[in-house]
Amino acid sequence: MELSSIKDAFDRVAKKQKLSCSKTQEVIDQIFQEIEKALEKIQSARDSDSQLDYKNSLSDLRTILKDIAPLSQLEGTQKELNIALSKYAKILEKSFNPDISKAYRNSDFDAHIVNQVIASHFYRQGLFDIGDCFISEAREPESAGALKSPFLEMYQIVEAMKSRNLGPALKWAANNSDKLKQNGSDLVLRLHSMQFLEILEKGGRGEALKYARSHLTPFAFNNMAELQKLMACLLWAGRLDSSPYSALLSPTNWEKLAEELTRQFCNLLGYSYESPLGVTIAAGVQGLPPLLKFMNVMAGKKHEWQTMKQLPVPVELDRDFQFHSIFVCPVSKEQSTEDNPPMLMSCGHVLCKQSITKMSKNSTKSFKCPYCPTDIEATQCRQLYF
Missing domain, CATH: 3.30.40.10 (Zinc/RING finger domain, C3HC4 (zinc finger))
Structure with missing residues (x-):
């Protein structure tokens, strides 16, 4: 409910700001047009050497600008914007209590494990320099290699895929094909299928057919329909983008393939696909407001809060955070x-x-x-x- 009211207040501010900006631009354009007209009259007066016309043009411009009254026109919309901004600031101050320590539980944390979680988050996001800096400042250099090396390899593979280079991905998949098969993943087939299409797109029908015989044939028994579609693509060598199978070349397929490789890579490492630190913080952001509201009610019973095994009130989280x-x-x-x-x-x-x-x-x-x-x-x- 609180987040909804904040969003409504923000939308009102955005709407008022848009109206104010639009009105300001309208007034500026109006003034600009009048100045342009006055300049044309002044130029004409110079050409005719008429001092009187020159003075009359300036006098007329002064009168017109006074009639336009830009400050009076802008006062209304600016005042409405200021009111909306003032209310928005109050809603934020009321909703986001700066003292969130009320919702803390007295828990013992292993600093070493917490540091590893944070460093792992940086490395899995590809922020290797930041991860190295954090490890150094946290004085945990012995953890750097073990945490960084696997994700460094993963990002090298993903970066190569962004350049349409499937070589590193195919090599990694081949080395881990048995484990991928045990997990029920079809990543190896998808990588070979994409490589087949890359070869075919460049017009190499013979080379593509040779590649299919070498690398796609082992998957024929359980994936006949998909392989038949790929074989039909041979008829459109060099012009696959104008064929009935053009959707196979969509950049979205590359993005999904890179996402699946990342998911399986983390899975084989024993890590979740989503960063545990990222999920924890995101869930905490949702759960914190009701916890703070609950603690305001329980203000005089802090001891009970510290010893509770479960909350007496529900804390609703999105389905993305419901794992059990x-x-x-x-x-x-x-x-x-x-x-x-x-x-x-x-x-x-x-x-x-x-x-x-x-x-x-x-x-x-x-x-x-x-x-x-x-x-x-x-x-x-x-x-x-x-």
Whole structure:
């Protein structure tokens, strides 16, 4: 809600600024036109050596500019802009509390691990100079090589792909083909297909056919439809951009191929595709406002905040930040935890452990499922793992 109100206020400021700019330009153009007309009259007066016409032209210009009253015209729109800006600043000040320490938890951080996470973020973004500088200033030089080397290789491959050079990518894929196959990735096929199209686009039909026989044939059994499309491209050698298969040459395909290579490269290194630091900060930006609002309510109970195992209020995050399934017991309405995990009953319904324990009188008697007439034995319930 807060972000929405901030955006609305920003949009109002942007609209008022646009109107003010447009009005200012309109007044300037009007003044410019009148000055141009006056200059033409003055020039005519000079040509005719008429001092009276010269003075009359200046007098007329002064009268016209007074009638235009530029300051009066601009006053209204400028005032509206200033009001909108003033309100926007107040909304920002109200929404973005500078003291975010209220939402902190007393947690012990391993400085070495935090430094590695930050350095790894720089390296995976291709900011190698900044990463080296950070490692040096953090006094962790022994970490530089291990963190930097894999991403340096990845970016060398990606940069080569931007220049339509698939050689390094094909070499890396060949060296890791078994691992890629285990992951169910079709990256090797996609790289060879793109290389085939590059050769064909340059008009080398024979060379392209030779390449297909050497590198695409092993994929024929499971990818016949795609390979048939590639073989049909042979008929359009040298003019593939005007063929029914021109979409295969789209720059978007190169971008997607580079993205897939980056994803698989990080996967084989045991890293996530997205930067953990970037995801953490982005999720924190979304979660911080409700946490601050909650802490304002809990201002007199800081001790409880530090010892809580879970928040008493929901903190909504976008689906991009939802990595694990969450179960809320339909009976107690509480979210499952390690101490209170979801339990699968013999009827197929799921409740949290504490609810089952309570309904079964500490597992001493059977009970009826709240959602069907099945009699449930607590000892037969099994814990679910998401």
